[in-house]
Amino acid sequence: MTGLLRTSIEEQFSDIWLEGELSNIRAPGSGHIYCTLKDKTSQIRAVLFRSSALKLRFALQEGMQVIVRGRLTVYELRGEYQIVLDTVEPKGVGALQLAFEQLKERLAAEGLFDQDRKKPIPAFPRTVGVVTSLTGAAIRDILAVLRRRWPTLHVLIAPVQVQGESAGRQIAEALAALNDWGFVDVIIVGRGGGSLEDLWSFNEEVVVRAIAASHVPVVSAVGHEIDVTLADFAADLRAPTPSAAAEAVVPVLAEIVERLRELTLRMGQMMLRHCAFERQRLDAGIRGVTDVRFRLQDAAQRTDDMVDRLRELLQRLLTSGRERVHEAQRDLSGLNPILAIKQGLATVPQFSKRLEGQMGTILAQHRHRVHAMLAQLNTLSPLAVLGRGYSILQTVPAGQVLHRASDVEVGQELEAQLASGRLHCRVTRIVDDSSV
Amino acid sequence: MAAVKFEQAMARLEAIVGELEKSDLPLDESLRIFEEGIRLSKNCLKILEEAEHKVEVLVQDKNGKKRIHAFSADDESDEPSA
Numbered sequence: 026m027t028g029l030l031r032t033s034i035e036e037q038f039s040d041i042w043l044e045g046e047l048s049n050i051r052a053p054g055s056g057h058i059y060c061t062l063k064d065k066t067s068q069i070r071a072v073l074f075r076s077s078a079l080k081l082r083f084a085l086q087e088g089m090q091v092i093v094r095g096r097l098t099v100y101e102l103r104g105e106y107q108i109v110l111d112t113v114e115p116k117g118v119g120a121l122q123l124a125f126e127q128l129k130e131r132l133a134a135e136g137l138f139d140q141d142r143k144k145p146i147p148a149f150p151r152t153v154g155v156v157t158s159l160t161g162a163a164i165r166d167i168l169a170v171l172r173r174r175w176p177t178l179h180v181l182i183a184p185v186q187v188q189g190e191s192a193g194r195q196i197a198e199a200l201a202a203l204n205d206w207g208f209v210d211v212i213i214v215g216r217g218g219g220s221l222e223d224l225w226s227f228n229e230e231v232v233v234r235a236i237a238a239s240h241v242p243v244v245s246a247v248g249h250e251i252d253v254t255l256a257d258f259a260a261d262l263r264a265p266t267p268s269a270a271a272e273a274v275v276p277v278l279a280e281i282v283e284r285l286r287e288l289t290l291r292m293g294q295m296m297l298r299h300c301a302f303e304r305q306r307l308d309a310g311i312r313g314v315t316d317v318r319f320r321l322q323d324a325a326q327r328t329d330d331m332v333d334r335l336r337e338l339l340q341r342l343l344t345s346g347r348e349r350v351h352e353a354q355r356d357l358s359g360l361n362p363i364l365a366i367k368q369g370l371a372t373v374p375q376f377s378k379r380l381e382g383q384m385g386t387i388l389a390q391h392r393h394r395v396h397a398m399l400a401q402l403n404t405l406s407p408l409a410v411l412g413r414g415y416s417i418l419q420t421v422p423a424g425q426v427l428h429r430a431s432d433v434e435v436g437q438e439l440e441a442q443l444a445s446g447r448l449h450c451r452v453t454r455i456v457d458d459s460s461v
Numbered sequence: 462m463a464a465v466k467f468e469q470a471m472a473r474l475e476a477i478v479g480e481l482e483k484s485d486l487p488l489d490e491s492l493r494i495f496e497e498g499i500r501l502s503k504n505c506l507k508i509l510e511e512a513e514h515k516v517e518v519l520v521q522d523k524n525g526k527k528r529i530h531a532f533s534a535d536d537e538s539d540e541p542s543a
Contacts, residue, residue, distance in 0.1 A: 151467075159518070177513055285506060295478065299486075299488060
């Protein structure tokens with residue numbers, strides 16, 4: 026009887042559509058899916074055999090409103106009738122859309138789309154890997170842009186199908202292969218525009234996982250600006266189009282060469298400027314040193330002058346003294362020349378002696394003043410002196426401050442302390458100006 | 462990797478130019494980094510000059526063995542078998 030019923034039912038309900046809510050979903054190891062389809066007033070058992078279940082792009086969930094297509098049959102072992110499902114479509118949204126949302130949620134929960142997983146895109150890749158179809162517009166666009174921007178780039182293409190059943194697996198394998206190759210700096214994965222179904226491979230879990238697992242940074246470029254796939258979420262950078270991806274991975278070589286040239290030029294200019302500046306400072310330092318020498322020579326000359334003038338003065342004093350002696354002698358000669366001469370002779374040495382004593386005192390005073398002047402010169406603050414452009418010469422490494430040219434030897438290394446910085450010098454000649 | 466080396470060299474070169482432009486370095490230090498900069502600049506140029514334009518295709522045969530061949534227009538009709 027069951028057999029009869031079955032034949033009758035199968036003939037009458039060979040292709041039916043039902044709408045309802047899914048419940049009691051069971052998916053045992055066999056791959057078949059069992060569930061109950063119900064509405065407010067009735068329910069029916071349903072089975073989705075493995076072959077049909079594999080075509081499902083989204084996961085069946087309890088309480089989901091679905092529209093199904095199938096045929097009625099009787100499960101003779103239990104004497105129950107049921108619907109064998111061919112297709113299950115979610116009500117309201119498309120199956121692909123639902124699958125997209127479900128997978129996105131699941132992979133996001135795993136952290137595959139986290140921002141902190143994103144790897145930086147290298148600024149100057151030497152080798153760019155490309156995972157796309159060799160027949161599409163995408164590869165032509167990518168190669169054209171790469172060639173234009175960086176004419177000496179090495180491009181390694183891992184060709185794949187970008188739509189169809191095996192596309193997802195191929196894309197995942199190509200990503201792994203480029204990673205294994207070891208010399209790839211960045212990978213562009215993508216394809217040109219198409220329908221949601223055409224782009225579907227880039228929403229497949231295997232592709233998303235391969236992108237997330239890539240050690241080499243991945244730039245996704247799927248379809249047009251408005252197309253967003255799960256591959257985009259997993260990629261380190263999402264480019265709106267394949268051309269944009271090519272632009273994102275390489276700079277313009279000409280600009281980099283220009284930048285390098287400019288940096289090198291600027292570096293040279295800076296160095297020249299610095300050298301000129303140091304040269305100026307050195308010249309100023311040398312002038313300072315010369316100034317001091319001139320001043321010392323000047324002081325010495327003035328001292329000599331003073332001594333000369335002093336001698337003259339004394340000479341004059343002596344002369345006038347002698348004249349006065351002679352006058353006195355003359356005056357006296359009228360009276361008693363002999364006496365006068367005797368007296369005169371007696372006073373001359375005395376007078377001379379006094380004069381000589383005075384001269385000594387004056388000379389001593391002048392010497393003292395000259396010494397005091399020199400002492401004052403020496404005790405002036407060295408820093409203030411340096412600030413005026415002088416420098417302190419010290420021996421290396423003892424650090425002894427030099428006062429006399431005779432204290433050093435030709436060839437000896439000296440260090441000149443300027444107001445700012447030091448100069449290392451070597452003595453080439455010694456002028457022993459000891460009159461200073 | 463050359464790409465990383467180039468990036469680092471360019472970054473260091475920028476830093477050196479910045480240092481020299483601040484001009485508060487003693488002359489010997491300026492000279493030292495200037496010499497380093499010139500070396501970097503030469504190396505960068507060498508890396509740029511060494512690179513050679515190549516477009517290649519990485520294919521995997523049925524045994525999973527990978528090989529590379531030059532990309533040509535013929536490849537466009539050469540879809541890999543699934």
